[in-house]
Amino acid sequence: MSVRVVVVVHSDRGTTRQLGDAVVRGVQAAGGDATLVDVGDVDWDALARADAVVFGSPTYLGSVSGRFKQFMDDSSERAWAAGAWRDKVAATFTVSASPSGDKLFALQQLVVFAAQHGMLWVGLDLFPGLAAEAPNRLGSYLGAMAAVPVGGALPQADLDTAAHLGQRVATVAARWAAGRPAAPSGVHPASQDWALPPAERPPLPDGLQRVNLRTLMARPERFEHHLVVVATLGGAQLEAVTASEPLAFAHVNRTDEYAAALPTGDPRLGALRFLTLLSDPASGEDVGRIKHGEGDLVLHPQGLLHWPGRLRPPYRSFPFPPGARRARLSLVLCGSQDLGPGARPIAVPPGRADDVKAYGEAPVPFGLADLQRAAPGPSPRSPGPCCRWSRAGRAGVRGWLLVLAGDAPLFPGDLVRIPAGAALSVERGLLLAGAVEPDPPPPSWDALPQPAFAPAEDAPPGALPVEVGPLVFEATDDPEVMRVSGEGVSAEVPRKWAARMLFRVGLHGLRLGYLETYGGLFWDDRGGHRIGLRGRPVAELRRGRWCRRSSGCTGRWRRRATGSGCRTDAQAISARSASPSAPRAVAKASRSSTCERRWSQVIRPSLQASAASAACCSARGRSAFARGWSAVWTEPRATAAAAMSSSSRRSATTSPRGPPGRRPRQPRW
Numbered sequence: 217m218s219v220r221v222v223v224v225v226h227s228d229r230g231t232t233r234q235l236g237d238a239v240v241r242g243v244q245a246a247g248g249d250a251t252l253v254d255v256g257d258v259d260w261d262a263l264a265r266a267d268a269v270v271f272g273s274p275t276y277l278g279s280v281s282g283r284f285k286q287f288m289d290d291s292s293e294r295a296w297a298a299g300a301w302r303d304k305v306a307a308t309f310t311v312s313a314s315p316s317g318d319k320l321f322a323l324q325q326l327v328v329f330a331a332q333h334g335m336l337w338v339g340l341d342l343f344p345g346l347a348a349e350a351p352n353r354l355g356s357y358l359g360a361m362a363a364v365p366v367g368g369a370l371p372q373a374d375l376d377t378a379a380h381l382g383q384r385v386a387t388v389a390a391r392w393a394a395g396r397p398a399a400p401s402g403v404h405p406a407s408q409d410w411a412l413p414p415a416e417r418p419p420l421p422d423g424l425q426r427v428n429l430r431t432l433m434a435r436p437e438r439f440e441h442h443l444v445v446v447a448t449l450g451g452a453q454l455e456a457v458t459a460s461e462p463l464a465f466a467h468v469n470r471t472d473e474y475a476a477a478l479p480t481g482d483p484r485l486g487a488l489r490f491l492t493l494l495s496d497p498a499s500g501e502d503v504g505r506i507k508h509g510e511g512d513l514v515l516h517p518q519g520l521l522h523w524p525g526r527l528r529p530p531y532r533s534f535p536f537p538p539g540a541r542r543a544r545l546s547l548v549l550c551g552s553q554d555l556g557p558g559a560r561p562i563a564v565p566p567g568r569a570d571d572v573k574a575y576g577e578a579p580v581p582f583g584l585a586d587l588q589r590a591a592p593g594p595s596p597r598s599p600g601p602c603c604r605w606s607r608a609g610r611a612g613v614r615g616w617l618l619v620l621a622g623d624a625p626l627f628p629g630d631l632v633r634i635p636a637g638a639a640l641s642v643e644r645g646l647l648l649a650g651a652v653e654p655d656p657p658p659p660s661w662d663a664l665p666q667p668a669f670a671p672a673e674d675a676p677p678g679a680l681p682v683e684v685g686p687l688v689f690e691a692t693d694d695p696e697v698m699r700v701s702g703e704g705v706s707a708e709v710p711r712k713w714a715a716r717m718l719f720r721v722g723l724h725g726l727r728l729g730y731l732e733t734y735g736g737l738f739w740d741d742r743g744g745h746r747i748g749l750r751g752r753p754v755a756e757l758r759r760g761r762w763c764r765r766s767s768g769c770t771g772r773w774r775r776r777a778t779g780s781g782c783r784t785d786a787q788a789i790s791a792r793s794a795s796p797s798a799p800r801a802v803a804k805a806s807r808s809s810t811c812e813r814r815w816s817q818v819i820r821p822s823l824q825a826s827a828a829s830a831a832c833c834s835a836r837g838r839s840a841f842a843r844g845w846s847a848v849w850t851e852p853r854a855t856a857a858a859a860m861s862s863s864s865r866r867s868a869t870t871s872p873r874g875p876p877g878r879r880p881r882q883p884r885w
Contacts, residue, residue: 242382264537302334411481462525464716515583615649685755702753709735
């Protein structure tokens, strides 16, 4: 089979380029396709698509040249972090003025460089040449060496050595590509390295129902930051989410929220560590941080902004080469009502004190549990993140079990519905249990819910400026940044992350509480619908109120609005959410006009092409979300424990504070 080889060189006097041309001829002689590029004109996408990469640099003072080293440093962001060159064949060549010139150190430097990228090294298979005109006359095995005095010509033997290296690289790359297992079919490219359960497994006994979260969230139709409701119990729900990029915003929860980064079977993801920052929503100042990794359960306390993976200025999105995205998988337990903080059964375990840090003297409610290694709790009446689960004899034990470790027919990542009286034993698991029967499996088990309108970054690009109340959204010289201003103040906001945040708002039917993205742009639907800048002008969005477009608004759009101008996406769905048919608002949005989707289009930079954020909660999911929650997290060979409960039973359209004269009770552990 024909392989693609890219030869990357830096050449001051043309000598290294001559060797690169010889490598290209060798690749072509072996039936491969080769391209020679200079380090100053690198196509990173072409490198990501190549089967092999050959590096060529002169040896200066025992090292690669400065310009080639700059290319190596640049690759840390453009290729290394995404694993774009992993399992590609690599080789190298170098040249100096003297027979030695310490060229070996330059070759060793490039070997280490390739190893850090996870590449497969190919050296020379030639014996040392015994004559000056013989190939490999300098006796190198690690890569091709050449020596030419200043002003002299390259010996033909050195050119022949470089050509042989090209042939060898093409041959080895073709052999490796032919034997490499094909990417699994029916799996999202960003999940192709996940360990998935067998396609055919025997059913579970006793009426138990099961779905594997890895299989569900690896479906090819999902998109970036796709959030899916996978289970509901009373007013609590479990949400599975995949992401290859940091979250675009900070969030103040309606309740305490627990998030677990689940193992996927991809060893590269398992080694990653995450940083979640907790901030004061009034001032925006950070009050603490949590370092956590795969298998950790983290508390996002109500009343504080939590922001997993916040970027540093200038908040640029990560440049993923083609096929280089790798998605993480998380599971989130949350509620929809303003219940206030409940009992918090997890604390920082011994040996993990350095993973949490408060930035001031005020206490911060940190919660961190290691689901992979934590010991079980002493009893169901004294629950921790883990509780013993002895077979099924306890009355009233019912809920949802996430399998972390267990024997066949179970598989890590299985989510099992446990009705009353059912029996199941696992080595290690996480249980959401309650005094009520768990709801039936949601429709997401059969098909992932798709957004009712185009994801923010998939929609056609819109145009700025846009006016919303006292706020003006304007373009800047940077196509990835917009300026938000009003009443004499302004802030620069990344358009991509603002689009991600507002897309999520629309998908959740404008019921997310308080969100804030970079630059201080926020959304707040607690007691109304507001958008603005932190501590600065606020636009109150109400039914029948519309934004003004400074330009480009057609008469058709104006006639569809009750005032002048166009609807924003958020306003259009807000009007529907306030109606008695609120649970069907998102479904109706798919039939809305172009103007109703305009908000996400306007703030999307035209050059962004990555897939967008999360799927919306279904109407049924939002309804179950608000019925009052009853839940407890448990772990290891154990099922269940008593649960926290609430008497609230309300529909999704009921005010979060409940009907008059009735306030939701605090959850009890």
